[in-house]
Amino acid sequence: MRLSRHTRRLLLLRVMAWLPALAGAAPTGDALERTAVAVREPARAVLLGAALAGDRIVAVGERGIVALSDDGARRWRQASVPTSVTLTAVRFADAKHGWAIGHGGTVLASDDGGERWTRRLDGRRAAQVVLDAARAGGDARAAQDAERLATDGPDKPLLDLLLRGGPRLLVVGAYGLALASDDGGQSWQSWMPRLPNPKGLHLYAARQRGQTLLLAGEQGLVLLSADGGLSFRRVETPYKGSFFTAELPGEHGIVLAGLRGHAFRSVDGGATWTPITAPMPASITATAIGADGRLLAANQAGFVMALQGDQLVPLNAAPLPPLNGLLARAGAPLLALTVQGAMNVGAQPQRTP
Numbered sequence: 568m569r570l571s572r573h574t575r576r577l578l579l580l581r582v583m584a585w586l587p588a589l590a591g592a593a594p595t596g597d598a599l600e601r602t603a604v605a606v607r608e609p610a611r612a613v614l615l616g617a618a619l620a621g622d623r624i625v626a627v628g629e630r631g632i633v634a635l636s637d638d639g640a641r642r643w644r645q646a647s648v649p650t651s652v653t654l655t656a657v658r659f660a661d662a663k664h665g666w667a668i669g670h671g672g673t674v675l676a677s678d679d680g681g682e683r684w685t686r687r688l689d690g691r692r693a694a695q696v697v698l699d700a701a702r703a704g705g706d707a708r709a710a711q712d713a714e715r716l717a718t719d720g721p722d723k724p725l726l727d728l729l730l731r732g733g734p735r736l737l738v739v740g741a742y743g744l745a746l747a748s749d750d751g752g753q754s755w756q757s758w759m760p761r762l763p764n765p766k767g768l769h770l771y772a773a774r775q776r777g778q779t780l781l782l783a784g785e786q787g788l789v790l791l792s793a794d795g796g797l798s799f800r801r802v803e804t805p806y807k808g809s810f811f812t813a814e815l816p817g818e819h820g821i822v823l824a825g826l827r828g829h830a831f832r833s834v835d836g837g838a839t840w841t842p843i844t845a846p847m848p849a850s851i852t853a854t855a856i857g858a859d860g861r862l863l864a865a866n867q868a869g870f871v872m873a874l875q876g877d878q879l880v881p882l883n884a885a886p887l888p889p890l891n892g893l894l895a896r897a898g899a900p901l902l903a904l905t906v907q908g909a910m911n912v913g914a915q916p917q918r919t920p
Contacts, residue, residue, distance in 0.1 A: 599671045599689055599721060603631030603648035610634050610643035611908035615655050617894040621662030624894065624902065625681040626909055627654035633667065635681055639899055640911055647683045648675065656728045657681075666752065668725040668738050676752050687752030688738075690721025696746060700757035709760065712767060716742070729773040729780075737796070739770035739782060747796070762790055763801045769809075771825075776815040779836075783810040783823055791837055802837040812854045816862055822874075824851035824864055830879065844878045846870070852890060853904075858897040865890035871903055871912050883912055 606612055614628035624636040625646075631654060633646035648654075652670040659665035659681075667675045672690030677683060698713035716723070725740035734751035737758070738744070743766075745758040764770075768785040775781070780792040782799070787807040790799040804810075810825040821837055824830035828845035845851065849868035857863050862874040869886030871893065872879035882901075892904035900911040 601651040609645040614904040620659040670724040671721040743767040783813040855893040
């Protein structure tokens, strides 16, 4: 399988370190079995995602690095991780229980606030789950695609993680990978047969609001479920480029953003769309809802932006390094995740020491 033009562009812009893992199965397979690379300053690594575990910040990134801070991003230390693949996202259900995903179909779990992690899924097992589901469904083409997935080896990244309540998880990623667990990752089911994604387009973002689930991805792909994920329909939008991130603000709102700064908002569940103007044509790689309810976005030009009306307005006067993620914290500066580490963004952008 070859990566699409959109995926090559995203991975080149977002994190240079992702490229070796996507290029072939062998390096990823080796990295799956190696413990995370130990570094002196984990907060200065390439970081892609972060979450709050109670008051603790847990950030993940290249080479299996998990960085922990218990003092609001002033001091950091590195957690124990059994793999050195790049980790792309992390979520915590409470102060103790969290999950992280990454390259090689990796899903990790922690029950101690991110101190230690155990593997719950890898690309080999994920491919077998997908293959079993395709064969059980009697879809010859899906079975053929799943067989190729298994033959390729564990080289497909997972790109977003959704906590669906309690121990229920959904992970999505390259080539339309979508797997769910109802027991915290002990067992898995393929959701790919229920997604109207016959081309196997990459899935970059997963969001939930009540019984509404939204998946967004490559070539303008937007899938919406109104029944908690039992079924999905494709939603048409004005843009056919890739959406790298999404949010579900309000009761019926949807915000999509992605390639070259293209962003759109719907207030009626995706029936109609309004363009959101970005200040520059740089890809938007992350969004978040701030503690004050504002929608925030980050782009590859190094700007954190807030939605005002139908415009994204920069919050920082000078550009930061290219941005990969945002973490909003009540009563604290916004934490930006960059290719040069974690940085607090306030009235004047400050780097965490």
